Amino acid sequence: MDNLGEVLKKLREAAGFISGDHIAGGLGVSRTAVWKYMNQLERYGYDIDKSKGKGYRLINTPDRLYAWEIDRYRTSAKIGSKIIHRDNLDSTNSFAFSLAMGGEPEGTCVVAESQSKGRGRLGRKWSSPESTNIYLSVILRPSVHPSVVYPITFLSSLAVSDTIEQSTDLKPTLKWPNDVLIGPRKISGTLIELSTEADMVRFVVIGIGLNVNLEMKDMDREIKPKATSFLAETKKTYERPRVCGILLSNLERYYGVFKDEGPRAICDIWEEKAQICGKYLEINQMGEVYSGRAKGIDRDGAILLEINGTTKKILAGDVNF
Amino acid sequence: MDNLGEVLKKLREAAGFISGDHIAGGLGVSRTAVWKYMNQLERYGYDIDKSKGKGYRLINTPDRLYAWEIDRYRTSAKIGSKIIHRDNLDSTNSFAFSLAMGGEPEGTCVVAESQSKGRGRLGRKWSSPESTNIYLSVILRPSVHPSVVYPITFLSSLAVSDTIEQSTDLKPTLKWPNDVLIGPRKISGTLIELSTEADMVRFVVIGIGLNVNLEMKDMDREIKPKATSFLAETKKTYERPRVCGILLSNLERYYGVFKDEGPRAICDIWEEKAQICGKYLEINQMGEVYSGRAKGIDRDGAILLEINGTTKKILAGDVNF
Numbered sequence: 322m323d324n325l326g327e328v329l330k331k332l333r334e335a336a337g338f339i340s341g342d343h344i345a346g347g348l349g350v351s352r353t354a355v356w357k358y359m360n361q362l363e364r365y366g367y368d369i370d371k372s373k374g375k376g377y378r379l380i381n382t383p384d385r386l387y388a389w390e391i392d393r394y395r396t397s398a399k400i401g402s403k404i405i406h407r408d409n410l411d412s413t414n415s416f417a418f419s420l421a422m423g424g425e426p427e428g429t430c431v432v433a434e435s436q437s438k439g440r441g442r443l444g445r446k447w448s449s450p451e452s453t454n455i456y457l458s459v460i461l462r463p464s465v466h467p468s469v470v471y472p473i474t475f476l477s478s479l480a481v482s483d484t485i486e487q488s489t490d491l492k493p494t495l496k497w498p499n500d501v502l503i504g505p506r507k508i509s510g511t512l513i514e515l516s517t518e519a520d521m522v523r524f525v526v527i528g529i530g531l532n533v534n535l536e537m538k539d540m541d542r543e544i545k546p547k548a549t550s551f552l553a554e555t556k557k558t559y560e561r562p563r564v565c566g567i568l569l570s571n572l573e574r575y576y577g578v579f580k581d582e583g584p585r586a587i588c589d590i591w592e593e594k595a596q597i598c599g600k601y602l603e604i605n606q607m608g609e610v611y612s613g614r615a616k617g618i619d620r621d622g623a624i625l626l627e628i629n630g631t632t633k634k635i636l637a638g639d640v641n642f
Numbered sequence: 643m644d645n646l647g648e649v650l651k652k653l654r655e656a657a658g659f660i661s662g663d664h665i666a667g668g669l670g671v672s673r674t675a676v677w678k679y680m681n682q683l684e685r686y687g688y689d690i691d692k693s694k695g696k697g698y699r700l701i702n703t704p705d706r707l708y709a710w711e712i713d714r715y716r717t718s719a720k721i722g723s724k725i726i727h728r729d730n731l732d733s734t735n736s737f738a739f740s741l742a743m744g745g746e747p748e749g750t751c752v753v754a755e756s757q758s759k760g761r762g763r764l765g766r767k768w769s770s771p772e773s774t775n776i777y778l779s780v781i782l783r784p785s786v787h788p789s790v791v792y793p794i795t796f797l798s799s800l801a802v803s804d805t806i807e808q809s810t811d812l813k814p815t816l817k818w819p820n821d822v823l824i825g826p827r828k829i830s831g832t833l834i835e836l837s838t839e840a841d842m843v844r845f846v847v848i849g850i851g852l853n854v855n856l857e858m859k860d861m862d863r864e865i866k867p868k869a870t871s872f873l874a875e876t877k878k879t880y881e882r883p884r885v886c887g888i889l890l891s892n893l894e895r896y897y898g899v900f901k902d903e904g905p906r907a908i909c910d911i912w913e914e915k916a917q918i919c920g921k922y923l924e925i926n927q928m929g930e931v932y933s934g935r936a937k938g939i940d941r942d943g944a945i946l947l948e949i950n951g952t953t954k955k956i957l958a959g960d961v962n963f
Binding site for chain 2: 418419422442443466467468470471473474498499512513514515516517518519520521523621622623636637
């Protein structure tokens with residue numbers, strides 16, 4: 322794919338037409354090879370003007386999350402150094418998990434245009450229509466004890482939140498444990514799945530669903546009242562590869578904090594950004610509802626709630642509004 | 643397999659020969675079916691005397707961990723209700739893990755006569771020669787937060803320790819985090835592998851290696867100074883299906899404690915049994931050596947060491963003698 326990316330770069334650099342000779346010379350390949358690359362690009366959905374006399378001209382880029390498109394906007398060294406793109410997957414997380422089981426190294430990403438069995442936290446469905454959003458999974462292999470792996474959820478939400486701020490004028494907020502909201506509506510969710518031994522993590526798969534160009538009218542009926550997207554909020558569409566490239570860069574930055582400064586540092590950043598301390602919250606933990614003032618986030622990701630003077634630690638649940 | 647088990651039971655109940663008619667009547671099947679079962683048992687390695695006039699007689703039982711043999715000694719209701727037996731597996735844990743990924747329910751067990759890639763904790767090898775020991779993996783699906791799953795390691799060691807006491811005159815001791823010893827030598831190890839979300843465990847695979855009829859002379863050179871077996875200690879051989887059946891029953895009992903009384907209860911039992919409190923220990927944590935007086939076990943399985951008046955929490959490591 323590297324040469325394909327180079328060909329695309331040359332097509333884009335040229336204001337108009339660029340000759341086959343010119344591209345061939347730049348890449349050190351034959352003119353026949355260039356001709357083959359053009360056909361390949363067409364098969365990938367690129368619209369290319371071919372003129373016997375003038376050469377080639379890029380007319381249109383398809384709206385796809387191809388690795389070489391994401392790479393244009395990615396500044397990360399490791400996360401996204403290999404990107405596997407599929408038109409459709411059951412679930413990018415399930416696919417990435419099976420790759421990781423087979424030894425796939427840290428940093429490999431999986432993106433899909435659509436998911437037929439997109440999953441959210443606690444076995445919930447994640448609505449995943451085609452070529453409108455970002456469905457991304459990243460394989461990480463941190464050398465940590467399983468009890469300190471939870472902040473990776475926060476790391477992911479922070480990366481998403483920064484990505485939204487860097488791509489739009491929106492002001493995202495964070496909701497415990499794993500959501501990013503615009504106002505009261507969910508724009509992104511994270512699903513962390515791990516394979517571990519009792520005392521050592523083998524790998525982590527971060528799954529991120531981020532609603533980008535999803536139109537309100539195309540939302541599943543059951544999520545419509547609670548969901549939103551870049552498009553629904555701003556009435557503009559966005560280049561998904563660009564958003565995805567920024568997201569990968571942000572993930573790498575926060576993963577660096579996680580590794581260098583420790584999981585607690587991520588909890589602190591999340592806690593600060595979410596402005597959770599002192600807030601009055603109602604949390605549903607498997608049917609049991611607790612309400613109280615939030616005191617902060619525990620090292621294992623639990624929320625600490627002050628209820629009638631005593632501190633209740635809530636490990637898993639849903640925050641009600 | 644149920645009818646095979648019934649046929650075996652009838653063969654065993656009969657002091658000598660039992661007629662095909664008798665067995666057929668008891669099972670409600672034809673004499674031809676009985677004849678087929680006998681052939682099947684022979685293929686499984688059972689030695690059966692067939693006499694035209696007198697019927698069938700069981701002469702010898704093969705030394706195999708067949709489900710129906712283990713079932714004779716198993717009192718557990720759920721753990722071991724399905725037992726998958728293989729002559730050889732790469733690793734019973736890897737096989738059970740992939741079954742669990744595919745939705746295999748709680749309680750299913752995998753046993754193998756030998757493992758070609760038997761694994762211990764932290765990616766270490768577990769020596770697994772044929773038909774001498776027990777290589778067992780159990781799938782559990784506890785509804786718990788990942789941070790409280792660690793005591794399942796202790797639960798497993800406790801079940802193994804009781805099994806040794808119930809099968810032999812040996813006095814096993816427990817070594818943090820996952821070993822069962824006879825004197826200074828390892829007789830059993832546990833490898834816990836999990837698939838979890840950030841805040842919910844999906845499944846746990848308990849892997850247990852227990853050295854039963856392994857002869858000292860057949861031990862790998864590198865483990866010989868540190869390993870032992872029932873046979874090496876007592877100069878007697880043991881019926882592996884019986885030991886395995888007792889082990890499954892003990893696992894179910896301690897899993898009941900884990901679920902009903904909570905993970906902390908398991909830590910307490912382990913702490914008491916291991917008599918760890920107050921002991922002077924030297925622990926190697928990834929190359930860093932800590933020595934001090936053990937204060938106990940933390941809720942996430944970490945060992946608390948008092949070093950010069952301050953408490954150091956050690957999450958993973960190896961205890962030196």
